Structure formats: C-alpha cells, structure tokens
Amino acid sequence: MIQDYKYMLDAYAEAGGSPEAFKNSKVAHLVVHRNKVIGEHLVEGLDLKPRETASGVDIHLIVRKGAIIKYPVHLCFGVLPKEGIQEINIRARVEDDSGVKLLAHCVFPNAVRVVHKMNADIEIGNNSYYEYNEVHFHGFEGGVEVIPKAKIRVGNNSRLVTNFSLLKGRVGYFDLDYDSEILNNSSLEMTVKIYGYSDDRIKIKEAGRLIGKSSRGLIKSRVVVKDNAQSEIINELVASAENARGHVDCIEVIQGNAKARAIPIVNVTHELAKVTHEAAIGRVSKKQIETLMARGLEEEKAIDLVVSGMLK
Amino acid sequence: MELLRVEKLSLNLEGRQILKDLSLSVKSGTIHSILGPNAAGKSSLAYVLIGCCDYNPQCGKIYFLGKDITGYPIQKRAKIGITLAWQEPARFEGLNVKDYISVGMREKKPGLIEESLYHVLLEPKEYLDRGVDKTLSGGERKRIELAAVFAMRPRLVILDEPDSGIDILALDNIVNMIKELRRQGTTVLLITHREEVAEIADKTSLMCSGFIVKEGTPEEVGKYFKEKCIPCPTHLYPEEKDKGKIKEKNDTRL
Ligand SMILES: Nc1ncnc2c1ncn2[C@@H]1O[C@H](COP(=O)(O)OP(=O)(O)OP(=O)(O)O)[C@@H](O)[C@H]1O
Ligand SMILES: [Mg+2]
Numbered sequence: 001m002i003q004d005y006k007y008m009l010d011a012y013a014e015a016g017g018s019p020e021a022f023k024n025s026k027v028a029h030l031v032v033h034r035n036k037v038i039g040e041h042l043v044e045g046l047d048l049k050p051r052e053t054a055s056g057v058d059i060h061l062i063v064r065k066g067a068i069i070k071y072p073v074h075l076c077f078g079v080l081p082k083e084g085i086q087e088i089n090i091r092a093r094v095e096d097d098s099g100v101k102l103l104a105h106c107v108f109p110n111a112v113r114v115v116h117k118m119n120a121d122i123e124i125g126n127n128s129y130y131e132y133n134e135v136h137f138h139g140f141e142g143g144v145e146v147i148p149k150a151k152i153r154v155g156n157n158s159r160l161v162t163n164f165s166l167l168k169g170r171v172g173y174f175d176l177d178y179d180s181e182i183l184n185n186s187s188l189e190m191t192v193k194i195y196g197y198s199d200d201r202i203k204i205k206e207a208g209r210l211i212g213k214s215s216r217g218l219i220k221s222r223v224v225v226k227d228n229a230q231s232e233i234i235n236e237l238v239a240s241a242e243n244a245r246g247h248v249d250c251i252e253v254i255q256g257n258a259k260a261r262a263i264p265i266v267n268v269t270h271e272l273a274k275v276t277h278e279a280a281i282g283r284v285s286k287k288q289i290e291t292l293m294a295r296g297l298e299e300e301k302a303i304d305l306v307v308s309g310m311l312k
Numbered sequence: 313m314e315l316l317r318v319e320k321l322s323l324n325l326e327g328r329q330i331l332k333d334l335s336l337s338v339k340s341g342t343i344h345s346i347l348g349p350n351a352a353g354k355s356s357l358a359y360v361l362i363g364c365c366d367y368n369p370q371c372g373k374i375y376f377l378g379k380d381i382t383g384y385p386i387q388k389r390a391k392i393g394i395t396l397a398w399q400e401p402a403r404f405e406g407l408n409v410k411d412y413i414s415v416g417m418r419e420k421k422p423g424l425i426e427e428s429l430y431h432v433l434l435e436p437k438e439y440l441d442r443g444v445d446k447t448l449s450g451g452e453r454k455r456i457e458l459a460a461v462f463a464m465r466p467r468l469v470i471l472d473e474p475d476s477g478i479d480i481l482a483l484d485n486i487v488n489m490i491k492e493l494r495r496q497g498t499t500v501l502l503i504t505h506r507e508e509v510a511e512i513a514d515k516t517s518l519m520c521s522g523f524i525v526k527e528g529t530p531e532e533v534g535k536y537f538k539e540k541c542i543p544c545p546t547h548l549y550p551e552e553k554d555k556g557k558i559k560e561k562n563d564t565r566l
Contacts, residue, residue: 295416296390309406
C-alpha cells in the first residue's frame, strides 16, 4: 500500500500535479488507487466520505453552509497496473453561501486495458460556487477507456466551472457526458481540452440548460486529433428564460488522416434569451503557420506552437 | 548596394493576373515605399517576396544580395533575414505577447522585447503576458506585430500598411520606429496607400493594377499619385482593370 501511494504520487507528479499538496495540512485530499482509499485528509467545512466498493469508490462530498474552502481539494484517482477497472461515484452537495475548488488528477500510466468510469451527481445551492478541474495522464499504450458522466444542478446566484484536460499520453477511448441546469443569475463555464492521436476515439457531449433568468453559459471545446484519431463533439445550450445568454465555442484541429465532427445544438425558447455559437474544424490556419514561419520557425514547430497554445 | 531585386514577376491567382511583369530594386539600408491604391497588388507582392505557399509566381525571379531565392520556402527566407509585418496580423490563442515577440528573435538580448514595445507605445508591464488573441484591439495587434519584427532585427522587413488602424497619437512613434530600423541597418519595404507615410522613404515606387507605374523620390511620386491616380477611374472602379480598359480611359500607367 505504501508502495502504491508512492507510485501514485509519482504518476501524479508526472501528470503535472504537485505532490507537496498532500503533505500540507491546510489542503484537503483524497487518493484512490483502484478501489482502495490510500490517502485522505479533511479540512473544516468539508465533509468527504469515501466508501470502497467492489469496483471503485463511492464518495459523498458536502461543503457546509457558509464554508469557503480556501485551498483546492486535491484528488488523485488511478490504476497503476496494466489492467483494471475503477468506478468512481461522486455525490456532491455544495450548500448555500459556500464554495469549493477541486483539482482531480486521474493517472493510468501503464494502462493496457483499464476502464475508468466516473459518475457525478452535483447539487450547488444558492450564492455558491463549485469549480472542478480534472487532468488526465494516460501513458502511451492507448489502452484506457474513460467514461465521465456528470449531472449538475446550479441554484441561484451561483457559479459552476468545469475544466477537463487530457493532453499527456494516449487518450484511448473517451466518452464524456456532462449535463447541467442553471437557475437565476447563475453561470456555467465548461471547458474540455483534448489531444488525440494514433487510433484514439473521442466523444464529448456537454450540455447546459439555462432555465433561470439572467443565467449565463459558456461551453468551450478545444480538440486536436492527428494520425487516425477521431473526435465528435456535441455542445448543447438551451436558453429558456428571460435574459439568459449563452455561447458555444468549439475548435477542432485535424492533422494527418484524423477526422472530426462538431454538432452544436442551440435551442432558444424565450424571446429575450440569446445563444451564439462558433465552431471551426480544419487544419491549423495557414496564416498563423506562415506568420511563425516568416519569423524563422520550421513548419512542424510552427504547428506545435499554435496547437499547444490552443490547448493551454 | 542592391539588397533585393525583383525581375519581371507575374502572379496569377484563380485565373486573374495580380502581378504583371513587375520589376523592383531595393537598396540596402534604405526605406523604400510602395504606394498604391486598394487592390493594386501590394500585399500580394509582399506574400510573393516572403514566399507564402499560395503565392508562387508564374514567372520572374527574386534576388536577395545577388542570390536567386525564388525557390526558397518562407522559413528559409526568414532565416536569411526577410520578414513581414502583416496588414492584418493573425491571432493566436494561448500565446502571449512575450513569447510571440521572442519567436523571431535570433539574439535573445535582455530588454529587447520591452524596448520593442516601448517603440510602439505599449507599456511592457501591461502587455507582456497578454494573449496575442482576439482580446486585443486591432490597433494593439498591429503594434505588437511591428514590435515583433523590430525585435527580430531582420535584414529586410516588409511592412504592409503599418499605419492602418494606428491612431494619430502613436503614428509618430511608428514612424520613428521605422527610421530606427533603418538606423540599425534593416532595409524597409514600406507598403502604404497614404502618401504622407510614403514620404519618410528614401525612394518610392507607385503601384497600380499589378504594375509599378512610376518610381522616384517620395515627393515626385506622391504628387503624381495625388494628381493622376486619385482621380483615375481604375482607382474608383478597380474591377475595370481586369477588362483591360485602363489604358484607353486614362494613360496613367505609362
Ligand atoms: N488569393 C487570391 N485569389 C484571387 N484574387 C486575389 C487573391 N488575393 C488577392 N487577390 C486579388 O488581387 C488583387 C490585389 O490584392 P492585394 O491584397 O494584393 O491588394 P492591396 O494592394 O494590398 O490592397 P489594399 O490596399 O486593399 O490592402 C485584388 O483585386 C484581390 O481581390
Ligand atoms: Mg493590402
């Protein structure tokens, strides 16, 4: 177990996390390897109850009314061996007047046949915020199936931010489905950034239902696919209340034989609501590349610079 | 000494002749302005000179320091010291001003990025970490473009309408920066359609409908431009030039 903990933190560091956070008593954390909780620490105002199951862990997270959790809660999930399943079920409740940021790293450095499922059910109260950042590190075999699903309800005057990034190692098979419902004066910001290559398969569905007055929504995707990788992005924004405003912003860059599809769904059912969308699929813009080449960069370097900027 | 020589360059794009037998000679260490109305082919000439891949001339040669560089790709021309500040520069998500400017810097001299920004009247503290993306105004983006070529210290810089989108307060700075480039040994090919900007040059070539129609001092060419080109029907109806009617209507093309 101690060995597992050390290896998990090594993989965590490789994925870009800073393991020192796990030694800091002011920072809450939870480390789960397969279905074993191998590290946990709580801070005031935060209840975090993990329960081990046959295939993973059920987590109950509550941010108590009025509690603002100062430092991001650090989560690390992973499977170290080549094969395995990890199913994480999260039920999170952010009570009124409170706020929390979570920083989750999911690491599968040696995966040949690993399945990682995440089911989240999140309820955010009034005057609160919830920010969820998830970073993946997959190793280079491509044998990972990642299936994250989330249903999120946001109360009044609150803010929801989700950032998902999978930029290191192979994607494997990826199927994300986030759905959210936003009440009065609240805002949603969902961002996904993924870099796929070889024969990776990427499916992303992000949806926001702006049902509250003056609610705001931004759904943003940045996907780069090369070789024989394929991606499909469905971004859906529904605005059904007075003064609701939304924007979908999707860019997919393809290189080599890769294929990309974008399906923006924009649905407005109130005359005082508005949703805009922009979607671009294609190669990296020639003008961008030639601008950098006219400063002396080789074409490949220029493409790398444009693409890495986009995924930053 | 001649830095750049262009001989009988012709460029066709989508069945239209954009540059027609165009020849040009640019002396090293000078500011050489190309003055011309909209759609004269000024930007197209710039793209041909830096080697953009969609702008391969059908015939003609480009010599740089006596060497034929017509077949050189864009990055090879950049490496021998030719670059362009674009009329409408591209935007880059996730790339900040500092990194954008340093892309072309061969000499990583400390303080050079800041100096370049001061030249275009931008406060480095405010701009270094900003993205070269759509959050910049048009004028800010233009100034950053000029700062970037300034920091690159090229042998030949083509400035495609450096004054467009620049407010009157910054215009003097831009003009000073262009003169400073010359002082430091960079040759400047200055594209513009304003004769008051062309005036800072040592020599001016007037371009219309893909031709160089007149060359001389900025004063001579500027006067000619005002008197002959502005009233010319081609200037008002650029599409006429395709029909080959220009010569009959008005003999400004010499
Ligand atoms: N890729 C292209 N395909 C077809 N026609 C083109 C292309 N690029 C430019 N042109 C045409 O060539 C002509 C010259 O364009 P260019 O952009 O070089 O003019 P310019 O002198 O720079 O004008 P401006 O002062 O408006 O910047 C125009 O009539 C333009 O429509
Ligand atoms: Mg132009």
